[in-house]
Amino acid sequence: MGELKVHRVRFFDYMPTAIRAMAFNAHTERLALARMDGSVEIFNFTDHYFQEKVIPGKDSRSIESLCWVGGRLFSAGLNGEIAEYDLENLRPKYSLEAYGGPIWTVISNTQGTQLAIGCEDGTVKLFEVLEEHIQFERNLDRQKGRIISLSWHPSGTHIAAGMMDMIRVFDVPTGHAVQRLLVDRGIGGSKSRETVVWSVAFLSDHTVVSGDSAGKVQVWDGHTGTLVKTHLVTKWDVLALSVSKDESSVVAGTSEGTVIQFQFIAPTLHQQDKEWVRTRTFKNHTHDVRALAEIETAIVSGGMDTHLVVRPLLEKFDEKSHASGLRKIHFPHRNLVSCAKKAGLLLFQFPGQLELWRLGDSDGHGEKHTLSKKREMEEIQSISLTLFKQKGEDHICCSALSSCGGWLAYSTVSSVRIYRLQTDNNISITKVLPNPELAMTTKCIHILRYTSHGSVLVFQLHCIVPVYGSCPSAMGIHPTTNNLTMVHADQQLFEYSIVEKQYTDWSRKLQKQGLHNVWLDRDTPVTHVTFNPKNPNQVVLHDMHMFCIIDQSLPLPDQKTQFYNQMTLRSLSEQERPSHLHAFKICKTFQDLLCVSLLDDQSLVVVERPLLAITSQLPAPVRQKKFAT
C-alpha cells in the first residue's frame, strides 16, 4: 500500500503499578492479581493467559492479600477491611471492617468454610464463609507483634503464623499456640533489626517452610518445632513462598528479583528419605518479587517491576510448544488509547484522569523508512492537551472518543459520563446528562463491552454472534460494510456480517484454510481493530509487538508460505512481487505498541510506550554486587 505518513507518539506516560498479591484458583485455572493501586485483574490460564477481567481500583483501597474460596474472591488490605468481589459486574460486592488494625494476610482452609486473617494487633481472626456473606467467628490466642503471614495445614487443624522474629503454630480447634519457632536475625549490621517472616507454608507432613527478611528460607519440623535446614538464599528479603500442589517443590521470591526453587529430593537415588535441596534460580525480574504462584506447569511471579512473568517448567512439557515459552505480560489486554480519526485527536486513559491530545503537523521530512515501505515523520508534535480529572475516588474503567472528535465518554464502576467536545480553537467541554441507559445511538460512537463469555453483544441488541470458546480480545465494526471483525485471545480471527447475521465468506474461507502457525504462535493478544477508511478491504490490527494490515482482496497464506515476507518482497522485482503477496502484511518496526490507528488522511498513528521508559521510572532496585564493579 505504498508509503504512509506516521505519527509516532511516545508521550503517553502510561505507568502500570506494582503487583502486590496473587492467588491462583487451580479449579477454574484463574489467576487473581492485585496491584498497588487496588485494582484486581483476573487472568484465564486456560485461554492463553488472557486478562479476562479487570476490577478498577479505588484511591482508598489497598490490597495486601488475595484469597479464592471456591469461585469467590476475597481480598484484605492495610485499610483493615476484607472485601469480596462481584466477578460478574466487576466491582467489590461488599467490604467488612475486621477491627484488628491493618490486615497483612488472608487465607482460607482447604474445605473453603473458613477464612483466617492476620492483623497488625497480633490477632488471627477466623471468619465463617456463608452463602452470600462472611461472618466473624472467633479470635485465636492474641500474640504480641503483628501477624505477617499465615498458612493453614491442609487438614485444617493447625495454622502457622509468621510474625516478627518468630513463627507460631496454632491449634485451630482450641485456638492456642502450640509451637513457637524462633527465627534468627541476620548477621552483621542487621542484627539489631527484627526479622520479619514474610511468608510461611505449612505442608501436609507438618513441615513448615518460612521465608524471612534476613534472606533465609528455613525448613522446620512442625511437630517438634525444630529447625531442619536453613538455606541462605539472598542478602536481602525473601518475600514470597509458594508450594506446588504435590508439595515436591517450593519457590521463593526475593528482593533481588530472583525466584529460587527448592525441591524435595532423595540424596541417593531409589531411597525414601528426602530432603529439601535448593535447585534452580530464575531471574526474570529486576525488583522485588512480591507475589508468586507455582502452578502445575509453570511458576508465575510478579512484583515491583509491574510485569507478570509465567515461567513454564520445561520438564512438564513433552515437546517444545506454544505453551512452553516464557511469557511476560507488560500491558493490559485492553485499549487505553482511543483515536478520533477525522479530528486527529488522541485520548489517553489513566486510572484517575484522561488526557486529550491533538496530533500536529511536522514540516520536517524524516528519513525514508524503507523497511516497511512507510514514510515516517520526524518526531510527533502534539499541540494541545486537556486533562479530565476524575472526581471521586473510583478509577476509570474505560473511555472512548468519537471519530469526529465531538464526543467523549468514560465510565467508572458506578457511572458513565458523556461529554461534548468543541475543538475548533479552544477545547471546551460540556457535560451531557449522564444517562445510565446509554442511549448513545449517535452514529459516531460505539461503546462496546466485551463480555467474558465469548459472546459479543452489539448495543441495541441487534444480534448475538455465535459463541466461540476463547475470549474476544479486540473487535471493530466496519464503518461502511457494518461487518464486525473480532480477534480472540487464541489469535483466531472472525468477520461477522451484522446485516446478514452470519459469518462472511472471507471469514469462512479463513477458518477453512486455517491461520498461519506463525500468527498463532504470537504470545500477545490483539488489542485493537480498526479499518482503512479509504480501502474497505483493509483491516488494521495490532498487538504489543507488531501491527498488521489484512488485505482481504489478497490470497490467504498457507502454511508453507513465508509469513513475514516484507524483506523478501523488497528484494524481488516488480513483476515477481504480486505472486508472493498474501493477505497479512506485518510490520515490526514499532515496538511496545499501545495503539495503532489509520487516520482519514491516510496517516498512521502509532502510540508506543517503550518498556525502558517504564523501567526508568521504577524506584531503584536493591543494591547487588555486580562482578567487576
Added chain:
Amino acid sequence: MVAHAEIRVVHRGGSKINFREPVITNDSRFLLCASGESVKVYSSSSEECVHDLQGHTDLVSGIARNPSNHLQVYSCSADGTVRLWDFTDGILIKTFIIGYPIYSIYVSEKHGGVVFVVVPMANDKSSELFQLVAVHLPRSGDQEVEARELSAVLCDVSPSPGAASFGREGEYVAAAKGLQLEVFFFKKQKPYRFFLKPGIKKGSKNAFTCVSCHPKEDCIATGHADGKIRLWRNFNQKKEYTYSTLHWHHGAVNTLQFTPEGTNLLSGGIESVLVQWRYTQENQKDFLPRLGAAITHIAVSPDGSLFCTSHSDNKITIIQSCVKVSAIIQGLVKSEGVRTDLMIDPRSKALVLNGKPGHLQFYSLHRDKQLYNLDIVQQEYINEEGLDQFEVVKAAFDAHGDWLATVEERRQKGSELEINLKLWAYDEQTQSFVLNTTVTAPHEDQITAMCFSPSPETTMLVTISFDGHFKAWLLADHSDTKEGASWSCDFVGGYHLLKPGCCCFSADGSLLAVGFQEVVTVWSPSSWELLTTLSQPPGAIRDLCFGRLSCSKYLLGTSTKNQLCCWNILTCSLEWSTPMDVSLLQADPLSENIAAFCSQSGCSDLFVFKPGEPRPLYSQRALCTGKVQHAIFAPRDQMLESCEEHAQWLNRSQLYFLTQHMDLMTFSTKTEEDRLLASSKRLMVDNSVAVTPFYLLLGKHRLQQQQQQQEALTNPMAERIQLPQGSIAIKELLYTPAHVLPSASFLCSMFVRSLLISSSSAREEKEPVEEEMESEEEDSEGEAELRDARQDLEGSAAWGPGEELGTPALTKAQERELRRVKHFDHSWLSSLLEC
C-alpha cells in the same frame, strides 16, 4: 641416509607435569604425576623426585591408583599399554597391551579387575571420536599380557580425563561432551542424556568442561565454560531431573573435585584461586587465592587431608587442608613463546629461557628441576586479557656467566615501543644476578639480536636493532666513584642505513659479523673498523655463525632465499654454499660441530656438520612436525665415550630443541640409555625415602651400630659385614646437602671412624672384638670433647639406653689396649691428611 637406530629423539627433562591430574597415594606421602613418557613419583613433603617410572614409549596419558592394592598404580599411555607399577620401589609389575592409543584411565573400587580407558573409535590417530571402554585385565602371571577383552561403555566421549567421573559406589558413570551430559547406569545398562541449550543470550557459553560425582550421594557436579557449576540431581529420570547453579568463576571452570567424604567441592580455573564449596551450603565457600597460575587439575588425597593443584605454568602445588601451601613442584615453565631463545648459563649449566611473565627461569636439565626464577621486569604482573605488559624478549650471558644482559619491551596500541636494556652482574655472595645498569630506550626500535664478546680482555655487549644501528656497550670502570662499574655505550655503527638482522662474534672475540639484510659486514671490535663485507644475494641474511676451534676461520650464514653459505674469513671468499631452507643454525661451543635445522614440507630435518668438512656428521630426516625455532647445545657434565662415528657429536654436549608444540626434546644414544638404566638400578638399592638427612646420618647409623654390637657379641665373625656399611656413612656424608648436615666437629669423628674401620679391619683381622670396641670408643671420644661432664661417668660412654644394655663393662686391660690403638690411629690419620 643411514638409519641411526641408536640415536633416538626423546623427551628428557622439562616435560609437562601438569598434563594430567596428579595422584596422591593412600598414605599421602607420594605424589605421582605423568611427565612425558614417564611417571614421576615425588615426595609430598620434600618435593624431591623419588622415582622416575620409565617404560612407556609414548606420552603417559593417565594414572590411577589400584583400588585393590594401595601400593600400586596403573598408568596408561598413547603407546597403547596400561602398566601396573609398584611406586615405592619403582618396579614395573605388569604390562597390559590394549593395542589402541589410550587417552585417559578410570578405575572404580566396585569394578574389580576392570579398568576403564578412553580410546579412539577408529584405530587411527586422526580420529576425532572417542569411546569409553571397559578392559578386563586378565589374571596371568606373565609380565606382559594382552588385554583384548574390551567392552564399550559409552560412545562419543571427550578424551579429556576430567570429562568423565564414576559415581557413588561405581553405580554409574557420568561423561560430558559439548552440551551433553550422559549418565550410564551399570546395573540397568541404561544411559540417560541431558542437553543444555547452546546459550543464545549474550554469548553465554554453556558447554561442559568437567564432571565430578559426589562419592556418597547421587549428585553430579559439572563445570561449564561460562564459569558456572551445576549440581545435577534426580538424573535417573528423563524429564524430572533438576539442577542448581553455582557461579563464582568468571572464566571457564577447568576442574572440579569432590573431597572423599563429599563434604566439600573444589573448583579451579583461570583465576588461580582454589574455591572450596560446602556441599549443601553452597553460599559458604572458602578461597585459597594467589596460587600463581590458572588451575588445570585438582587432586585430593584419599584421606582428604592433602589437596594438590596443577597449574598452567607446569607447576604442582600441594596444599594442606585447604589453607596452607606446603610444597611446590615446579617444572619447566612454557609460556606461549620462547622469545628469549634457549641459553645455557655458563655457571650453573642450567637452561635459561622465559618463565613466568617478566621472569627468566633457570632450569637444571640434569636434575630436571627448576633452580630459580629471576625477576627481570620487576613489576607486578596483572592477569588480564588485552593488557600490554613488559615482556622479556632477549637475554644473553657472557662467556663466564658473570654478566647477563636482558631486553624487555612493551608495545601498547597507539603509543611508542618501550624498551629497556638491563645488565645484571653475578653476585658471588647471594649466588644470583644483581641489577647493575638499566638503559632505557637503548635503541629506537626493536632489538633483534644481542651478544657478548667472548674475548677475555674486554667485557663487551653488542646489540643490534631495526633502527639500522648496532651499538657496542662497554663496562666502564669507575673505581674512583662509589657506584662501581657500570655500562655505557661505546660505539654506534651502521651500514648504508640497512636494517641489521643478526650478529655473531668469532670464537676469540676478534671479529664481529653483523648481517645487514643481504650484506654481511665484518668488524674489528678493537678499533671498530669495517674490515670487509661479504654478500651472497639474493636473500637477506637470517642467521650468522662463526666456526669454533679448528674451524674458526669459517663464517656460516643462512639467507631467507634458502641458501647456506660458508665464507672463509682468511681469504674473504665463499668457501661453499648449498641450497637449504635452514631455519636455525646452532654451534656447539665445545666442538667444531654445527647443527642446522631445516624445514621441509611441514617437517624439520637436522644436519650436524663441521664447516670444514663436506660430509655431514649426522643427519636425520623428519625429526618432528613443524619448524624448529629454538635449539641449544647443553654441555654434558660427564663426557660420553661413544665409538660410533655418527654418535660422536653427542659426546661432549647434548642437543636440545623445542618443537612447535613446545615440547623439549633431545637426542639420546644407546650407550647413554644403558648408563641411565644402570644408574636407576643402582639408585634403587639404597633408596630410603622420606627420612630426614639426620636420620640417614644418625638414626640409621645408630641402628646399625646397635645391630653390630649385638652381632659382634654373639658372633665374633660378624664384623666382616661392617665394611660396606662404613663406606655408606662416607657416602651419606658426601651426598647430603651441606646445609642439612650436623656440625663439622660431630661429623669429623664419624668420618674418621669410618675410615678407621676400613683400614684397621684390613690390617687387624686378628682382634675383631677389640676392634669393634675400638670404634665404639672412638665415637664416644669425639662426643666427649663436647661434654666433659659426662666423660667421667664411665670409661666408654653410651649414647642410648639400647647401647647401655648391650655394652658390658669393659675390663681395665681392654680399655688400655683400646687407648693404645686409638692413639696409633690418630697419628695414622694425621699422616693421611698431610699427604
